[in-house]
Amino acid sequence: MSNRPMNILGRSQNTHVKNLNAYQVEGGYHLHAGQVKAEDKSLYELLQPIEDASHTRDRKRSPPDSACTRGTRVEVVRKVTTWTADNISAADEPHILWMHGYVGSGKSAVSQEVCDTAERQDRPVASFFFFRNAGDRSKIWRLATSLASQMADMIPETEPFVRAAVKAKPALVRPDEAGVSLQRRMQYLVYAPFKAAIQRGTGVRTSARLEGALEEAAQGATAIAALARGPFLIVLDGLDECDNKDEVQELIDGMLAFFNDNPSIPLRVFITSRVEQHIQSSLNVPGVRLDNLVDHCSNDDIATFLEVLFDNERRWNPVIRSYISEHGEWPPPNDRRKLIQHIGGSFIFASTVFKFIMGSTAESGSSATPMDRLPLALKMNPGLDGLYTQTLARSQHLPHFPDIISTIALLEAPLPTSGIAELLGISTFKIVNVLVNLQAIIQVPGTDDIPVTLFHTSLRDFLTTQSRSGQFFAHPREHVRLFLRCLQCELVHRQHGVGSPTNPRQRKPAATYALRHSWIHLNRGRDLFELVEFDSAIQMYRETLGLYPDAPTELIEALARVTLYRARRTGSLVDFEAAISLHREVFDTRPSSHPSRWSSLNDLGFALRDSYQRTRHVADLEEAISLYREALELRPSPHPDRWFSLNNFGNALQDHYHHTGTVADLEEAISLHREALTLRSSPHTDYSTSLNSLGIVLQDRYWRTGTVADLEEAISLHLLAVHSWIVINAQGLWLTSRRRSACIVKRLNFDHLAIHTVNGHLEALP
Secondary structure, X not given: OOOOOOOOOOOOOXXXXXXXXXXXXXXXXXXXXXXXXXXXXXXXXXXXXXXXXXOOOOOOOOOOOOOOOOOOOHHHHXXXXXXXXXXXXXXXXXXXXXXEOOOOOOHHHHHHHHHHHHHXXXXXXXXXXXXXXXXXXXXXXXXXXXXXXXXXXXXXXXXXXXXXXXXXXXXXXXXXXXXXXXXXXXXXHHHHHHHHHHHHHHOOOOOOOHHHOHHHHHHHHHHOHHHOOOOEEEEEEOHXXXXXXXXXXXXXXXXXXXXXXXXXXXXXXEEEEOOOHHHHHHHOOOOEEEXXXXXXXXXXXXXXXXXXXXXXXXXXXXXXXXXXXXXXXXXOHHHHHHHHHHXXXXXXXXXXXXXXXXXXXXXXXXXXXXXXXXHHHOOOOOOHHHHHHHHHOOOOOOOOHHHHHHHHHHOOOOOEHHHHHHHHXXXXXXXXXXXXXXXXXXXXXXXXXXXXXXXXXXXXXXXXXXXXXXHHXXXXXXXXXXXXXXXXXXXXXXXXXXXXXXXXXXXXXXXXXXXXXXXXHHHHHHHHOOHHHHHHHHHHHHHHHOOXXXXXXXXXXXXXXXXXXXXXXXXXXXXXXXXXXXXHHHHOOOOOOOOOHHHHHHHHXXXXXXXXXXXXXXXXXXXXXXXXXXXXXXXXXXXXXHHHHHHHHHHHHHHHHHHHOOHHHHHHHHXXXXXXXXXXXXXXXXXHHHHHHHHHHHHHHHHHHOXXXXXXXXXXXXXXXXXXXXHXXXXXXOOOOXXXXXXXXXXXXXXXXHHHHHHXXXXXXX
């Protein structure tokens, strides 16, 4: 008898499992099936908040590991804390404080101290610390549930209203973007329950507005015990590290609208981030108080910070104690002054330099002492790029260094050293051997089961920007390698029958990572595969499918995508037919009510449209159009995926116009692309795509009708697209070299005037 786990839902349709609970434990889901009614579940079970995103998280396991050192940031923390604790005294008083600053200026440390201070003062505070490439912490979709869970803990009067919202609309707690917009999640799970609890405290009906009288709001705050010491505080740290830029703008717009409708509500929001255009354009408005953390950075704070660190070392380090007993004070005052001036107000640089000075003498067999390293630290490049380069160079000579560093830079969620070793197929001690020299910039835990994390996300930015990192650049082609390693881990995991979907606790970290994130590496590396790598992936998928009498749909879907990517590379009709067949097999298992039907509509549509472009069989294109039309109907406004469906549908109609000359297709394509453009404003990375797509269809209509206005608008749109690409290049978000920039001319169908403009910009690029 086979020991393989039974696939009880294999090939099933319209299956509904009651009372399936998903518990998040350090970024993974633990599933439990049981007959528990929704009303009998705790609010925590209903909301499934991200525990390691709040200020109470274990910072060693869940960065940023930031806190204000004793005696530093006193004035700026006092200023923010005073503002958060003050009652709302005027209808026009801003409810939002945005503190911005450069990389390493200490924003997260201030956020942590503000939260901790509020707790010490017994004031209610909820928080969310975004962190790039940390699974759901770099996404926005579980923000509302995480804040609502903390709010209910701090202010129990809000719990019944949160429960009522979840009961009325269960999709509010979905851990992804499907079903409910972010603005509605925040409204129903956070704003409305808080407002309703206060209105109950004042005796005001829940349908009434709070702005009627300041006295009434003050009475409500008093009636709720948790608000006796000040307003409810929400802290959002590192908002720039959230991947969902459109939804960040939606979050801010919804927040401003709520406070505009409820100017007296006792709620404050403290936001920290770097200055990025999509945030600055939303927050630089009258309803927001601005504060630049750079204005609060001083050499005095750096001096205090270093003195505390050096003092701690002097207490326990026998080498330093022995040196001081023989030579006197260390570091000497002159070197301390030089070090403070050299650091120049950056806490991240100060911390990293200190770690370099105090580095273990065991590193790479070095016999250098802290006293030997201090003069070297004074010569380090004070910019972060120079610091990162010099630190990484210390392990550059070691085996597997490029693979290990690229993997850490490109992982979608952090892994422990054992997980990295399993993913790469090398020994754990070899991972540790590389990382031990890099502890000034990478947090290496003392055990093999705690995730390896970056000291600061600016290191990931450095490693993924070729113009900055040079020889240490984590090339996008590394996504191909990671994808193939994920497939290998998944295959081994399934072959051993360990950790079935009902027993995820038994999964090894690399297998869990592979099952959740392999598709991301596939998408990011899909244009960089060699044919032999496509063949290897297809072989592993087929070998995995062979383990099951009834193949899991998600595996067939993954194989279909890889096969389509191979077909695009080879142009092989056999590959296209295989991809269409596989995508159709998946599509047939997903009826109209299936939550993944939209994805299958698009996948099959892509395969059919790509095949049409190779064969010119119009039946394939017409079926793709039908699929895209249904997909658009499943994404009504304001769903965040609507732009994607509009763009796909418009492009397919344009192809049909080119084949048949039907003007109605062209007119509908223009209408679709116009709507898509309204959903992708600057600085979104798809903005230039929407500008260009609309410009192209307008050019088509000009050639059909001779309407000069269409040509003039097309030229204007193309020029805006050029400007958008150049701006993105300047911000380092997309283009990294003049060679990459030259691709603009080839990829965008510019008229001669636009091409001339592009070439002018290219001449100005480095």
